[in-house]
Amino acid sequence: MNSIWLALMSGSVLFAAFHGTMAAVLHSALQAAEAAVLLAIHLAGIMSLWLGMMKIAEKAGMVELIARVASPVLGFLFPGIPRRHPALGAVVMTLAANLLGMGNAATPLGINAMRALQQLNPQPQRPSPDMCTLTVLCAAGFTLVPATMIAVRASAGSANPAVILIPTIIVGLTVTLIVVVADRVCRLLLADRRWS
Amino acid sequence: MAGELCSQLADWLFPLLLAAIPLFGRYRRVAVYDAFVEGAGAGVSTVVRIMPCLLAMMTAAYMLRASGALAVFVDLAGPLFSSWGVPPELLPLVLLRPLSGSGSLGLVTEIFHTYGPDSLLGVMASVLVGSTDTTLYVIAVYLGSVGIRHTRYAAAVGLLGDAAGFIGTMLVCRYFFS
Numbered sequence: 001m002n003s004i005w006l007a008l009m010s011g012s013v014l015f016a017a018f019h020g021t022m023a024a025v026l027h028s029a030l031q032a033a034e035a036a037v038l039l040a041i042h043l044a045g046i047m048s049l050w051l052g053m054m055k056i057a058e059k060a061g062m063v064e065l066i067a068r069v070a071s072p073v074l075g076f077l078f079p080g081i082p083r084r085h086p087a088l089g090a091v092v093m094t095l096a097a098n099l100l101g102m103g104n105a106a107t108p109l110g111i112n113a114m115r116a117l118q119q120l121n122p123q124p125q126r127p128s129p130d131m132c133t134l135t136v137l138c139a140a141g142f143t144l145v146p147a148t149m150i151a152v153r154a155s156a157g158s159a160n161p162a163v164i165l166i167p168t169i170i171v172g173l174t175v176t177l178i179v180v181v182a183d184r185v186c187r188l189l190l191a192d193r194r195w196s
Numbered sequence: 197m198a199g200e201l202c203s204q205l206a207d208w209l210f211p212l213l214l215a216a217i218p219l220f221g222r223y224r225r226v227a228v229y230d231a232f233v234e235g236a237g238a239g240v241s242t243v244v245r246i247m248p249c250l251l252a253m254m255t256a257a258y259m260l261r262a263s264g265a266l267a268v269f270v271d272l273a274g275p276l277f278s279s280w281g282v283p284p285e286l287l288p289l290v291l292l293r294p295l296s297g298s299g300s301l302g303l304v305t306e307i308f309h310t311y312g313p314d315s316l317l318g319v320m321a322s323v324l325v326g327s328t329d330t331t332l333y334v335i336a337v338y339l340g341s342v343g344i345r346h347t348r349y350a351a352a353v354g355l356l357g358d359a360a361g362f363i364g365t366m367l368v369c370r371y372f373f374s
Contacts, residue, residue, distance in 0.1 A: 001332075001335065001336070001345070001347040001351050004332065004351065005252060005253075005256055008256035008257075008259070008260055008295075009255075009256055009259065011260070011263075011265060012256070012259035012260045012262070012263035012265055013259070013263070015263040015264060015265035015268060016259075016262075016263040016264070016265075019263070019264045019268065021262060021263050021264045024262040024263070024264075025259050025262045025263050027262065028258040028259055028261065028262035029255050029258065029259050029262075031258060032251070032254040032255040032257070032258035032259070033251055033254075033255055035254055035258075036247065036250040036251035036254045036255070037247065037251070039250060039254075040243050040244075040246065040247040040250055041243075043243050043246075044239055044240050044243040045239075047239040047240075047242055047243055048236040048237075048238075048239025048240065049236065049239070050239075051235045051236055051238050051239045051242070052231075052232035052233065052234075052235040052236035052239075053213070053214065053217045053218075053232065053235070054235055055231045055232060055234055055235025055236075056217050056218055056220075056221040056226060056228050056231045056232055056235070057217050057220070057221070058235075059221065059224075059226040059231045060217075060220050060221040060223070060224035060226045061224060062217065062220055062221075062224075107337060108239075108242075110334075110337075110338055110341075111242055111246070111337070111338065111341040114338050114339070114341050114342050115242075115341065115342055117342075118342040118344075124342075124343075124344075125344065125346060126344065126346050126348060127339055127344050127346070127347065127348055127350065131338075131339070131342075131344075132348055132349060132350045132353070134338070135334065135335055135338045135339060135350045135354070136335075136350055136353045136354050136357065138329070138334050138338065139329055139330075139331040139332075139334040139335055139338075139350075139354040139357065140328070140329065140331075140354070140357045141328060141329020141330075141331075141334070142327075143326075146322075146325075146326030146327070148301075148326075149304075149322050149325055149326040150326075152301065152304065152305065152308070152322075153308070153313045153318075153322055156305065156308035156309070156312075156313040156318075157313065158308075158313035158314050158318075159314055160314065161313070163314075163319065164319060164322040164323050164326055166372070167319075167323045167327075167365075167368045167369060167372050167373075168322070168323045168326035168327045169327075170364070170368050171323055171324075171327035171361055171364040171365050171368050172326070172327035172328075172361075174360060174361075174364050175327060175328060175357045175358075175360050175361045175364065176357075178356065178357055178360045179353055179354070179356070179357040179360075182353045182356050182357075183349075183353050186348075186349040186352075186353060190348070190349065
């Protein structure tokens with residue numbers, strides 16, 4: 001992550017230096033900083049709403065209930081979470097929100113799940129393998145129906161906006177499968193001494 | 197049809213949850229208002245924690261777009277990708293997709309505007325964006341929310357997924373649409 005970010009920042013400025021776009025880069029950097037704060041404020045509202053709801057669900061034992069129902073499947077993907085642990089419920093809700101393509105509305109749920117997983121993490125400076133699995137699954141972003149894309153196509157005047165449905169699901173499933181396998185390989189390779 | 201159904205589902209699901217969760221809480225004898233306020237209090241502090249991560253990723257994405265580096269990269273690498281059967285017009289989208297959701301939607305809209313949403317290029321762009329997510333942004337926000345900056349193998353695995361999404365999109369779209 002450090003090198004990717006460094007490459008993006010320095011690469012952009014270096015290019016701008018040779019192509020006379022320095023003014024545009026300056027403008028966009030300031031604009032991005034401002035947009036990030038606005039997005040954060042926007043997120044704060046949704047986040048508080050969800051975290052409030054999640055607190056009710058937690059106190060009512062709802063999260064554990066969901067965790068119990070889903071634990072057979074999740075036991076395979078997240079072997080580090082004890083069975084019937086409330087973190088499982090938070091993980092299920094995150095994955096469900098991602099499957100339904102809820103976009104920014106899924107973020108608070110994901111953050112909630114990450115916080116639950118962090119409490120199980122023996123080394124809080126490093127993500128646990130389960131945290132990595134959840135992150136890459138959400139980053140793969142498989143959705144059952146690409147609703148946003150279909151809407152954008154429709155508004156661009158497509159004759160058949162939903163034609164992308166089947167190809168998108170095929171590609172999305174493949175990506176998720178590859179990510180799950182790669183994640184599992186990384187777990188096995190790095191599970192010993194240096195990382196765990 | 198299916199898209200409409202799903203957006204309908206999403207429209208209903210949220211409000212239903214907003215009613216169902218407190219009702220269930222009441223059934224389990226939870227002081228629902230108190231619990232809500234207690235939970236919501238953590239919202240702002242969480243956002244304060246992810247804000248620097250948002251800012252870092254968004255600044256990088258915006259600067260990359262504004263510098264013109266994407267355009268130069270397409271000029272340089274375009275012929276190579278063309279020889280593999282990859283339309284060079286898609287390259288900026290492929291590079292921006294892991295970084296910025298609004299940025300990649302903007303690029304898709306430009307592609308629709310220039311080539312039409314039902315052209316092979318338009319369909320490829322749609323499938324690419326529909327089947328992948330803003331990988332680096334998700335990683336930065338998820339891990340950043342618990343104060344972790346070290347990403348271990350998550351970034352590599354996530355980007356591998358994006359590469360697979362790109363290659364898969366090319367193959368599947370050629371199979372379905374040409």
